Amino acid sequence: MPEQSSPLDLAEGDPFGPHNLPYGVFSTPDHAGRRRVGVRIGDHVLDAGAAAHALGSPYAQLLAQPSLTPLLAAGRTAWRDVRRALTAWVTVPAHRADIEPLLYPVDSVTLHLPYEVADYVDFYASEHHATNVGRIFRPDGDALTPNWKHLPIGYHGRAGTVVVSGTDVVRPSGQRKAPSDPAPVFGPSVKLDIEAEVGFVVGVPSEQGTPVPLGDFREHVFGLCLLNDWSARDIQAWEYVPLGPFLGKSFATSVSAWVTPLEALDAARTQPPARDFPLLPYLDDADEEEHGGIDLRISVTINGHLVSEPPFSSMYWTAAQQLAQMTVNGASLRTGDLYGSGTVSGAEPAQRGSLLELTWNGRDPLDLPDGKRTFLEDGDVVTLTAWAPGPHGTRVGLGEVTGRIVPSA
Known part of the structure; x- marks a missing residue:
């Protein structure tokens, strides 16, 4: 009989090859209550703790552990060492006898929220998205507010309703009032x-009263994930003046089950768009050694039908600038803090990252094979996927974040 190939023998160009190695937390059917740190390799997940024990790793x-939180808190030296060790474990032939029994097919395990979300902040960093929204709601005024190109605008959201990919999203209820209605209902x-976004996961905390400068981004941020910040536009429109998003956003935020370490995206670093105004020193990244942008290619589908391909490289504000803004007043970071980029939209209509933009607030319905859409209907399944350029022409897969809309409770 021909020798059976190993799960470590990946097809050329596999986006989850050794150049990637994203982290997650999983359980198996035979030990459903036992959560384990896993690392994805191809279409399998490696039990990282068992592998480390089998190979005598100091880590x-x-x-x-049942969560990524201790690894997040361990800091950049540990992140580097663990990543180097994992790369060796899945590539060095001498390790195969120890590693292969610890691999599980991805479709045979349950993936969980991989860390405890401490705080959640959402930004508004795409000029194309902000301009579109301004044109929709302020057609006779300036599309961008006066502060938009001087600081990354954001707000604090609700950490307790961040859920892992695959979790159903219950249609939220609340007050809403159309402009012509005499009273709210x-x-x-x-x-x-939807809002197609990228989330950044904080590992190392910071001291309250001490801002985090641009150059310390990698010292604090462990990696990134895909994020869908579901939005009830009608609830939001009635409630948000004067204090901003509240119930229209806080019911659910979905994140992918995999956290891609920043090191896996070194080849995807890119220069952000040119700045139109001089930036204050704490946000000025002109002299930073590393480009702050990241070239991620996102795809958005509804019920399997492609509706948008937003490019993350077009984001006006970078993740490092967002972190600097988030802490410049002395606010502290905690392990497990999550901050979203804000909706990712490109310059073209087919690159818009929300239905608000894609349908121009319902004026121009999407014509999908299963019917027209202005906003989401019960039963709709939304999936975000993404990839980034990797080393030597490879691709780095970011997995997916998916959610199904179920009727209001």
């Missing part, structure tokens, strides 16, 4: 929307 205890949102 065995750190990886033999209460009921399920009729303008339920």
Whole structure:
């Protein structure tokens, strides 16, 4: 009989090859209550704690945890060392006898929220998105507010309703009032929307009262994930003046099950768009050694039908600038903090990262094979996927974040 190939023998160009190695947390059917740190390789997940124990790694205890939180807190030296060790474990032939029994097919395990979300902040960093929204709601005024190109605008969201990919999203209810209505009504949102975003996961905390400068981004941020910040546009429109997003956003934020370490994206670093105004020193990245932009190619599907391909490289504000803005007043970071980029939209209509933009607030419905859409209907399944250029012409896969809309409770 021909020798069976190993799960470590990947097809050329596999986006989850040794150049990637994203982290997650999984459980198996035979030990459903036992969560383990896993690392994806191809279409399998490696039990990282068991591998570290089998190979005598000094990081065995750190990886033999039910969450990524201890690894996030361990800091950049540990992140580098663990990544180097993992790369060796899945590439060196001498390790195969120890590693292969610890690999599980991805489709046979349950993936969980990989870390405890401490705080959640959402930004508004795409000029194309902000301009589109301004034109929709302020057609006779300036599309961008006066502050937009001077600082990354954001707000604090709700950490407790961040959920892992695959979790159903219950249609939220709340007050809504159309401009022509004499009074608000209460009921399920009729303008339920998506926001295609990228989330950044903080590992090392910072001291309260001490801002984090641009150059310390890599010292604090462990990696990134895909993020869908579901939005009830009708609830939001009635409630947000004067204090901003509240119930229209806080019901659910979905994140992918895999956290891609920043090191895996070194080849995808790119220069952000040119700045139109001089930036204050704490945000000025002109002299930074590393480009702050990241070239991620996102795809958005509804019920399997492609509706948008937003390019993350077009984001006006970088993740390092967002971190600097988030802490410049002395606010501290905590392990497990998550901050979203804000909706990713490109210059072209087919690159818009929300239905608000894609349908121009319902004026121009999407014509999908299963019917027209202005906003989401019950039963709709939204999936975000993405990849980035990797070393030597490879691709780095970011997995997916998916959610199905279920009727209001």
